[in-house]
Amino acid sequence: xxxxxxxxxxxxxxxxxxxxxxxxxxxxxxxxxxxxxxxxxxxxxxxxxxxxxxxxxxxxxxxxxxxxxxxxxxxxxxxxxxxxxxxxxxxxxxxxxxxxxxxxxxxxxxxxxxxxxxxxxxxxxxxxxxxxxxxxxxxxxxxxxxxxxxxxxxxxxxxxxxxxxxxxxxxxxxxxxxxxxxxxxxxxxxxxxxxxxxxxxxxxxxxxxxxxxxxxxxxxxxxxxxxxxxxxxxxxxxxxxxxxxxxxxxxxxxxxxxxxxxxxxxxxxxxxxxxxxxxxx
Numbered sequence: 001x002x003x004x005x006x007x008x009x010x011x012x013x014x015x016x017x018x019x020x021x022x023x024x025x026x027x028x029x030x031x032x033x034x035x036x037x038x039x040x041x042x043x044x045x046x047x048x049x050x051x052x053x054x055x056x057x058x059x060x061x062x063x064x065x066x067x068x069x070x071x072x073x074x075x076x077x078x079x080x081x082x083x084x085x086x087x088x089x090x091x092x093x094x095x096x097x098x099x100x101x102x103x104x105x106x107x108x109x110x111x112x113x114x115x116x117x118x119x120x121x122x123x124x125x126x127x128x129x130x131x132x133x134x135x136x137x138x139x140x141x142x143x144x145x146x147x148x149x150x151x152x153x154x155x156x157x158x159x160x161x162x163x164x165x166x167x168x169x170x171x172x173x174x175x176x177x178x179x180x181x182x183x184x185x186x187x188x189x190x191x192x193x194x195x196x197x198x199x200x201x202x203x204x205x206x207x208x209x210x211x212x213x214x215x216x217x218x219x220x221x222x223x224x225x226x227x228x229x230x231x232x233x234x235x236x237x238x239x240x241x242x243x244x245x246x247x248x249x250x251x252x253x254x255x256x257x258x259x260x261x262x263x264x265x266x267x268x269x270x271x272x273x274x275x276x277x278x279x280x281x
Contacts, residue, residue: 003020003021003024003025004021006020006024007020007021071118071120073122073123073126077126078126078129078130079097079098079099079122079126079127079130080097080098080130081095081096081097081098081130081131082094082095082096082097091142093140094140094141094142094169095131095135095139095140095141095142096141096142096144097127097130097131097141097142097143097144098122098144098145099121099122099127099143099144099145099148099151099154099157100119100120100121100122100145100146100147100148100150100151101116101119101120101122101145101146102116102117102118102119102120102146103116103117103119103146103147103150104118104119104147104150105147105174105210105212106210107199107209107210107211108208108209108210109199109209109238109241109279110146112146113146116146119147119150121145121150121151121152121153124153124156124157127157128157128160133164134164134165134166137165138165138166138167139165139166139167140166140167140168140169141161141166141167141168141169142168142169142170142171143157143168143169143170143171144170144171145170145171146171147174147177148170148171148172148173148174149170149173149174149177149178149182150174150177154182155181155182155185158182158185158186159185162185162188168186170186170194171195172195172196172197172236173194173195173196174196174197174213175196175213175217175218175220175221175222176212176213176217176221178221178224178225179224180224180227180228183224183225183227183228183230184228186225186228186230187228187229187230193230193231193232193233193234193270193271194225194230194232194233194234195233195234195235195236196218196221196222196233196234196235196236197235197236197237198211198213198218198235198236198237198255199211199213199236199237199238200237200238200241200248200252201237201248201249201250201251201252201253201254201255201256202247202248202251202252202255203215203251204248205241205243205244205248205251208241208242208243209241215255215258218255218259219258219259219262222259222262222263223262223263223265225263225270226262226263226264226265226269226270227265230270231270231271232270232271232272232273233259233263233270233271233272233273234272234273234274234275235256235259235272235273235274235275236275236277237252237274237275237276237277238276238277238278238279239252239276239277239278239279240278240279241279242279256272256274259272260272
Protein backbone atom coordinates (compact mmCIF):
# COMPACT_ATOMS: atom_id res chain seq x y z
CA UNK A 1 0.00 0.00 0.00
CA UNK A 2 2.86 2.38 0.81
CA UNK A 3 4.49 1.69 -2.55
CA UNK A 4 1.25 2.26 -4.41
CA UNK A 5 0.48 5.46 -2.52
CA UNK A 6 3.89 6.79 -3.54
CA UNK A 7 3.03 6.72 -7.25
CA UNK A 8 -0.73 6.34 -7.60
CA UNK A 9 -1.30 10.03 -8.44
CA UNK A 10 2.09 10.69 -10.00
CA UNK A 11 2.03 11.99 -13.61
CA UNK A 12 3.90 8.91 -14.80
CA UNK A 13 3.17 6.36 -17.52
CA UNK A 14 1.46 3.18 -16.33
CA UNK A 15 4.56 1.15 -17.20
CA UNK A 16 6.72 3.29 -14.91
CA UNK A 17 4.30 2.75 -12.03
CA UNK A 18 4.35 -1.01 -12.61
CA UNK A 19 8.13 -1.01 -12.69
CA UNK A 20 8.27 0.88 -9.41
CA UNK A 21 5.86 -1.55 -7.74
CA UNK A 22 7.90 -4.46 -9.07
CA UNK A 23 11.08 -3.08 -7.51
CA UNK A 24 9.48 -2.25 -4.16
CA UNK A 25 7.12 -5.19 -3.61
CA UNK A 26 8.52 -8.74 -4.11
CA UNK A 27 6.16 -11.07 -5.91
CA UNK A 28 4.28 -8.38 -7.84
CA UNK A 29 2.72 -9.88 -10.97
CA UNK A 30 2.75 -7.65 -14.03
CA UNK A 31 0.29 -7.72 -16.93
CA UNK A 32 2.91 -8.49 -19.56
CA UNK A 33 6.69 -8.32 -19.52
CA UNK A 34 7.62 -4.88 -18.21
CA UNK A 35 11.32 -4.61 -19.02
CA UNK A 36 11.95 -0.94 -19.75
CA UNK A 37 10.93 2.61 -18.98
CA UNK A 38 8.90 4.13 -21.76
CA UNK A 39 9.81 7.66 -20.64
CA UNK A 40 12.46 9.14 -18.32
CA UNK A 41 10.93 10.06 -14.93
CA UNK A 42 10.68 13.71 -13.98
CA UNK A 43 13.06 15.08 -11.35
CA UNK A 44 10.20 15.27 -8.85
CA UNK A 45 9.60 11.51 -8.92
CA UNK A 46 13.10 10.26 -9.67
CA UNK A 47 13.58 8.99 -6.10
CA UNK A 48 10.36 6.99 -6.32
CA UNK A 49 11.46 5.19 -9.48
CA UNK A 50 15.14 4.58 -8.84
CA UNK A 51 16.60 2.94 -5.76
CA UNK A 52 19.57 5.30 -5.57
CA UNK A 53 20.94 8.43 -7.26
CA UNK A 54 23.44 6.17 -9.00
CA UNK A 55 20.62 4.80 -11.14
CA UNK A 56 20.38 6.56 -14.46
CA UNK A 57 17.17 7.11 -16.37
CA UNK A 58 19.16 6.75 -19.57
CA UNK A 59 19.63 3.04 -18.73
CA UNK A 60 16.55 1.94 -20.63
CA UNK A 61 16.63 -1.79 -19.87
CA UNK A 62 15.49 -2.48 -16.31
CA UNK A 63 14.64 -6.15 -15.67
CA UNK A 64 11.70 -6.73 -13.36
CA UNK A 65 11.90 -9.46 -10.75
CA UNK A 66 9.30 -12.10 -11.72
CA UNK A 67 6.83 -13.63 -9.30
CA UNK A 68 7.85 -17.10 -8.10
CA UNK A 69 6.25 -19.84 -6.05
CA UNK A 70 7.84 -19.76 -2.59
CA UNK A 71 7.26 -23.27 -1.30
CA UNK A 72 8.14 -24.70 1.16
CA UNK A 73 7.42 -21.40 2.88
CA UNK A 74 10.40 -19.36 4.07
CA UNK A 75 11.25 -19.68 7.74
CA UNK A 76 9.01 -17.49 9.86
CA UNK A 77 6.27 -17.10 7.24
CA UNK A 78 2.88 -17.85 8.77
CA UNK A 79 -0.50 -18.55 7.14
CA UNK A 80 -3.01 -15.68 6.85
CA UNK A 81 -5.24 -15.26 9.89
CA UNK A 82 -8.02 -12.81 10.80
CA UNK A 83 -6.77 -9.69 12.54
CA UNK A 84 -10.16 -8.05 13.12
CA UNK A 85 -13.07 -9.93 14.69
CA UNK A 86 -16.51 -8.33 14.47
CA UNK A 87 -20.17 -9.42 14.50
CA UNK A 88 -20.77 -7.26 11.42
CA UNK A 89 -19.39 -9.70 8.84
CA UNK A 90 -20.53 -12.85 7.08
CA UNK A 91 -18.27 -14.96 9.32
CA UNK A 92 -19.30 -13.21 12.51
CA UNK A 93 -16.72 -13.34 15.31
CA UNK A 94 -14.85 -16.26 13.70
CA UNK A 95 -11.06 -16.20 13.56
CA UNK A 96 -10.28 -17.52 10.09
CA UNK A 97 -6.95 -19.20 9.32
CA UNK A 98 -5.77 -20.67 6.03
CA UNK A 99 -4.66 -24.27 6.53
CA UNK A 100 -3.78 -25.02 2.92
CA UNK A 101 -3.67 -23.43 -0.49
CA UNK A 102 -4.59 -25.00 -3.79
CA UNK A 103 -6.38 -28.31 -4.24
CA UNK A 104 -5.15 -31.82 -5.09
CA UNK A 105 -8.16 -32.42 -7.34
CA UNK A 106 -9.01 -31.12 -10.81
CA UNK A 107 -12.76 -30.56 -11.01
CA UNK A 108 -13.31 -28.93 -14.40
CA UNK A 109 -15.52 -26.12 -13.14
CA UNK A 110 -13.13 -24.95 -10.39
CA UNK A 111 -10.24 -22.51 -10.70
CA UNK A 112 -8.56 -23.52 -7.44
CA UNK A 113 -7.61 -26.97 -8.75
CA UNK A 114 -5.74 -25.44 -11.69
CA UNK A 115 -4.38 -21.95 -11.14
CA UNK A 116 -3.39 -22.51 -7.49
CA UNK A 117 -1.44 -25.72 -7.97
CA UNK A 118 0.22 -27.49 -6.31
CA UNK A 119 -1.72 -28.36 -3.17
CA UNK A 120 0.21 -26.74 -0.30
CA UNK A 121 -0.86 -27.58 3.26
CA UNK A 122 0.58 -25.24 5.87
CA UNK A 123 2.63 -26.99 8.56
CA UNK A 124 0.73 -27.76 11.74
CA UNK A 125 3.13 -25.71 13.86
CA UNK A 126 2.70 -22.66 11.60
CA UNK A 127 -1.11 -22.82 11.82
CA UNK A 128 -1.05 -22.98 15.61
CA UNK A 129 1.51 -20.17 15.84
CA UNK A 130 -0.58 -17.96 13.55
CA UNK A 131 -3.70 -18.54 15.66
CA UNK A 132 -1.91 -18.01 18.96
CA UNK A 133 -3.63 -18.79 22.27
CA UNK A 134 -7.42 -18.37 22.56
CA UNK A 135 -8.45 -14.77 23.14
CA UNK A 136 -11.76 -15.73 24.75
CA UNK A 137 -13.47 -18.81 26.14
CA UNK A 138 -15.07 -20.87 23.37
CA UNK A 139 -13.38 -18.84 20.65
CA UNK A 140 -14.58 -19.79 17.16
CA UNK A 141 -11.94 -20.77 14.61
CA UNK A 142 -12.63 -21.25 10.90
CA UNK A 143 -10.28 -23.49 8.91
CA UNK A 144 -10.08 -22.14 5.36
CA UNK A 145 -9.03 -24.38 2.47
CA UNK A 146 -10.36 -25.62 -0.87
CA UNK A 147 -9.71 -29.13 0.49
CA UNK A 148 -9.80 -28.98 4.29
CA UNK A 149 -10.24 -32.72 4.83
CA UNK A 150 -7.10 -33.41 2.78
CA UNK A 151 -4.75 -31.66 5.20
CA UNK A 152 -2.44 -34.43 6.46
CA UNK A 153 -2.58 -33.18 10.07
CA UNK A 154 -6.24 -32.16 10.23
CA UNK A 155 -7.19 -34.63 12.96
CA UNK A 156 -4.24 -33.57 15.13
CA UNK A 157 -5.07 -29.90 14.53
CA UNK A 158 -8.68 -30.46 15.56
CA UNK A 159 -7.60 -32.32 18.72
CA UNK A 160 -5.36 -29.41 19.76
CA UNK A 161 -8.03 -26.77 19.06
CA UNK A 162 -10.68 -28.73 20.95
CA UNK A 163 -8.30 -29.19 23.88
CA UNK A 164 -7.92 -25.40 23.94
CA UNK A 165 -11.69 -25.09 24.30
CA UNK A 166 -12.19 -23.63 20.84
CA UNK A 167 -15.16 -24.19 18.54
CA UNK A 168 -14.20 -25.11 15.00
CA UNK A 169 -15.88 -24.70 11.63
CA UNK A 170 -14.39 -25.60 8.27
CA UNK A 171 -15.06 -25.06 4.61
CA UNK A 172 -16.68 -27.65 2.36
CA UNK A 173 -15.75 -31.21 3.28
CA UNK A 174 -14.77 -33.68 0.58
CA UNK A 175 -16.51 -36.96 1.39
CA UNK A 176 -13.78 -39.16 -0.13
CA UNK A 177 -11.41 -37.91 2.56
CA UNK A 178 -13.90 -38.36 5.40
CA UNK A 179 -13.31 -41.09 7.97
CA UNK A 180 -15.39 -42.20 10.93
CA UNK A 181 -12.73 -40.87 13.31
CA UNK A 182 -12.74 -37.47 11.63
CA UNK A 183 -16.55 -37.27 11.70
CA UNK A 184 -16.58 -38.09 15.42
CA UNK A 185 -13.95 -35.44 16.16
CA UNK A 186 -15.96 -32.83 14.26
CA UNK A 187 -19.05 -33.69 16.28
CA UNK A 188 -17.17 -33.70 19.59
CA UNK A 189 -15.80 -30.29 18.77
CA UNK A 190 -19.28 -28.76 18.91
CA UNK A 191 -19.35 -28.38 15.13
CA UNK A 192 -23.07 -28.34 14.39
CA UNK A 193 -22.96 -28.78 10.64
CA UNK A 194 -20.81 -29.34 7.60
CA UNK A 195 -21.09 -28.57 3.90
CA UNK A 196 -20.50 -31.21 1.25
CA UNK A 197 -20.54 -30.69 -2.51
CA UNK A 198 -21.75 -33.47 -4.79
CA UNK A 199 -22.17 -30.68 -7.44
CA UNK A 200 -23.96 -32.96 -9.92
CA UNK A 201 -26.99 -35.14 -9.27
CA UNK A 202 -26.18 -38.02 -11.61
CA UNK A 203 -22.99 -40.01 -12.03
CA UNK A 204 -22.73 -39.16 -15.73
CA UNK A 205 -22.67 -35.45 -15.05
CA UNK A 206 -20.23 -35.82 -12.14
CA UNK A 207 -17.92 -37.73 -14.48
CA UNK A 208 -18.20 -34.96 -17.09
CA UNK A 209 -17.07 -32.31 -14.59
CA UNK A 210 -14.40 -34.64 -13.18
CA UNK A 211 -16.01 -34.70 -9.74
CA UNK A 212 -14.58 -38.06 -8.67
CA UNK A 213 -17.41 -38.91 -6.29
CA UNK A 214 -19.78 -41.86 -6.55
CA UNK A 215 -23.26 -42.12 -5.10
CA UNK A 216 -22.04 -44.88 -2.79
CA UNK A 217 -19.33 -42.56 -1.41
CA UNK A 218 -21.84 -39.73 -0.97
CA UNK A 219 -24.31 -41.89 0.95
CA UNK A 220 -21.58 -43.50 3.03
CA UNK A 221 -20.18 -40.08 3.93
CA UNK A 222 -23.59 -38.78 4.96
CA UNK A 223 -24.06 -41.91 7.07
CA UNK A 224 -20.75 -41.31 8.86
CA UNK A 225 -21.68 -37.70 9.59
CA UNK A 226 -25.12 -38.54 10.96
CA UNK A 227 -23.83 -41.45 13.05
CA UNK A 228 -21.29 -39.07 14.57
CA UNK A 229 -24.11 -36.71 15.59
CA UNK A 230 -23.78 -33.76 13.18
CA UNK A 231 -26.91 -31.58 13.34
CA UNK A 232 -26.85 -29.97 9.89
CA UNK A 233 -25.62 -31.04 6.46
CA UNK A 234 -25.57 -28.55 3.60
CA UNK A 235 -25.46 -29.95 0.06
CA UNK A 236 -24.02 -27.89 -2.78
CA UNK A 237 -25.23 -28.58 -6.31
CA UNK A 238 -24.86 -26.70 -9.59
CA UNK A 239 -27.47 -26.44 -12.32
CA UNK A 240 -26.86 -25.30 -15.87
CA UNK A 241 -23.64 -27.24 -16.35
CA UNK A 242 -22.59 -27.85 -19.98
CA UNK A 243 -24.22 -31.05 -21.21
CA UNK A 244 -26.88 -31.09 -18.49
CA UNK A 245 -30.16 -32.83 -19.38
CA UNK A 246 -33.55 -33.15 -17.74
CA UNK A 247 -32.50 -36.63 -16.64
CA UNK A 248 -29.59 -35.10 -14.71
CA UNK A 249 -31.98 -32.78 -12.86
CA UNK A 250 -34.26 -35.69 -12.04
CA UNK A 251 -31.20 -37.58 -10.75
CA UNK A 252 -30.38 -34.61 -8.50
CA UNK A 253 -33.82 -34.78 -6.89
CA UNK A 254 -33.54 -38.55 -6.47
CA UNK A 255 -30.06 -38.24 -4.92
CA UNK A 256 -31.37 -35.74 -2.38
CA UNK A 257 -34.10 -38.21 -1.44
CA UNK A 258 -31.56 -40.99 -0.97
CA UNK A 259 -29.34 -38.70 1.10
CA UNK A 260 -32.35 -37.88 3.28
CA UNK A 261 -33.05 -41.57 3.75
CA UNK A 262 -29.40 -42.26 4.62
CA UNK A 263 -29.37 -39.37 7.09
CA UNK A 264 -32.46 -40.69 8.89
CA UNK A 265 -30.59 -43.87 9.78
CA UNK A 266 -28.27 -41.98 12.11
CA UNK A 267 -29.02 -40.98 15.66
CA UNK A 268 -29.02 -37.24 14.98
CA UNK A 269 -31.57 -37.07 12.12
CA UNK A 270 -29.85 -33.88 10.89
CA UNK A 271 -31.40 -30.97 9.07
CA UNK A 272 -30.60 -31.09 5.35
CA UNK A 273 -30.10 -27.87 3.39
CA UNK A 274 -29.86 -27.97 -0.40
CA UNK A 275 -28.08 -25.16 -2.26
CA UNK A 276 -28.64 -24.90 -6.02
CA UNK A 277 -26.25 -22.50 -7.73
CA UNK A 278 -26.24 -21.52 -11.36
CA UNK A 279 -23.04 -22.58 -13.11
CA UNK A 280 -21.12 -19.45 -14.04
CA UNK A 281 -18.23 -19.84 -16.51
